[in-house]
Amino acid sequence: MSQQFAPFRNTAFTAPGASPGHLPASVAASLLAAVGDVTFILTCDGTILDVAVSQGDLANLGFADLIGESWIDALTPESRNKAVEMVAAASGAVPPRWRQVNHAAPGGDVPVRYMVLALGDSERLVAIGRDMRAAAEMQQRLLQTQQSLERDYIRLRQAETRYRLLFDMATEAVLIVDGQTRRIREANPAAHRLLDAREGTLVGNPANAIVASEQRDDLVAYLGAAEATDDLEPIMLPLADGRGEARFSARLFRQSRTPMLIIRIEPATTDDTAHRFDSTLGDVLERMPDAFVLVDRDLKVLTANAAFVELAEMPSADRVTGMSLGTWLARPGRDLDLIVAQLREHGSIHNVATILRGAAGAQEEIEISGVIASMDGKDCFGFTIRNVARRLRTVSVTTRDVPRSVDQLTELVGRMSLKDIVRESTDLIERLCIEAALEYTSDNRASAAEILGLSRQSLYSKLHRHGLANTTAGDN
Structure with missing residues (x-):
């Protein structure tokens, strides 16, 4: 049974004049x-x-x-009207009530909740205040938490919209299958077209119903194996109702702690017109001025065009095949890890700056772009590499270093480590400050050290390190 509660109400002493009695002033x-x-x-x-x-x-x-002092003047300007109203109400017959005001304090405003009462028949008032800083801080935290949750919710909705659009627009048949019941939870339009089913009719059906009856146990066993390993080769199974064979590949993921399987279905029979430009495309890739290289999931070269062979300073494409792409990329332990991670996360990279080191020792500034693709059910990576050394801006030689702009510093990302970029920027700023101090003090090192907050010995050491020791006049 549901229990009903009476609404909250405030009560006072039934006999305030008799129960407490007359209290001494000290007790009150x-x-x-x-x-x-x-x-x-x-x-x-x-x-x-x-x-x-x-x-x-x-x-x-x-x-x-x-x-x-005046209690009203001790408050912030926006709170003084409230204080005036409370004093006026306490002097009249208006029942008192709590109101929050802000006190001006050296460290910032202090929120205090006051109730102002008259002291009997005298002309004095009492203002009872409660510190509200803890409550205000809690309210601020709750507001920040709510705003953070709203931002996260908006991002999740945006991501869901993007992935839903990608799921629906994909030309490849994709099924989402419940890992426990083995029933189809979602199917994209391409899957309905492939299986000749009306929109939405696949949802809720057993996943093995889409293959021929004699092969259904094979699909169930394959899905069970997909839950145990991520590196599972695709399987060829005939589709139901004689629709031909298809290649099935499955991958496990979890959604709200529930195991789910994403199944990709590729028809085994393809239209010959889809490959009528293959020979032309291969010839274009071979003759294009930018380097192109195709590597497997271990970054071993599968094929490369003539421009890449020339850039890598190798005698022929056969000598390149089977070698690791890290053989030529500078800092392979950092650049390649970053590139592969971006490819696996986003599917493509665009104009990543790095350095390519030829077999003969030459180094070239390059920009590398790439995509991830599937070949025989396995991931592979295709890269285009452009030599950008010719279009890098030449810096005129001057007697003193010119400060780098933000754009120039960010161009070093990918060519130098963050530690090296920060060190170079710090050294440049340090030298410019020393030169400015020496110019300001007419090359008086003692005065320059004083305005820089350095000892003379520290300034002399930095002058030698930056090659400025012989360009200044001295202490006088």
Whole structure:
């Protein structure tokens, strides 16, 4: 049974004049001081007669030093109207209520919640305050958390929209299968076209129903093997109703802790017109001025065009085949790891700057672009490599280094490590500052060291390191 609760209501003493009795002034003062974190005794015009601070932090903020000052003036400008209204209400017959105001303090505004009451028949008022900084901080954290959750939700919705669009537009048949029930959870339009099914009719059916009846156990066994390993070769199975054979490949993933399988289906029979340009395409790749290389998942070269062979300073394409792409790329342990990680995450890379080292020792500034593709059910990578040394901007030789712009510094990414870029930038800034200080002090090293905050010995060491020791006049 559902239990009903009465609404909350405030109650007061039934006989306030008799139950507590007449309290001495000292007891009443102690009670008032204990009720709030800060308590002010005010005149009718808001002048502070006395103050009790039970929150030590508020005393450090100067609350205890406000005796004799106006309580209203101690508040921030936007809170003073509230204070005036509370003082006026306490002097009249209006029931008191809590209102939050802000105190001006050296370290920032302090939010305090006050209730102002009249002290009997006297012309004095009491303002009982409670420190609201903890509550304000909690509210700020809750607001930030809510905003963060909203941003994450928007990103998830945007990602879901993109992947849903990609899923629906894919020309390859794709099924999402529940790993526990082996039933189809989702199927893209290409899968419905391949299996000659109306839109949405595949969802909920057993996954093995799409193949011929005598091969259904083979598909179930293949899906079970796909749950145990990620490196599983595709399997050829006949489709149901005599639609021909197809190549099945499956991969396990988890969604809300539920095992799911993504199944890709490729028809075994392909249209000959789809490959009528293969020979022309191969000739174009061989003769194109930019280098092209195709590598397997281990970055072993499968084939390369003449431009790549020339750039790698190898005698022939046969000598290149089977070698690792890292043989020619500078810093292979860093560049290749970054490139492969980007390819696996995004499917492609575009104009990544690095250095290619030829077999004869020559080095060329290059930009590499690439895509990930599937060949016989395995991943492979195709790269185009462009020599950009000719179009790099030449820097005129001057007597002093010219500061690099942000664009020039970012161009070093991929050619130098972050540590080297930071060191080069730091050295350049340090030299420019030393030169400016020497110029400002008319080459007086003692004065230059003083304005730079360095000792003379440190300045002399830096002058020698930057080659400036012989270009200055001295200490005088």
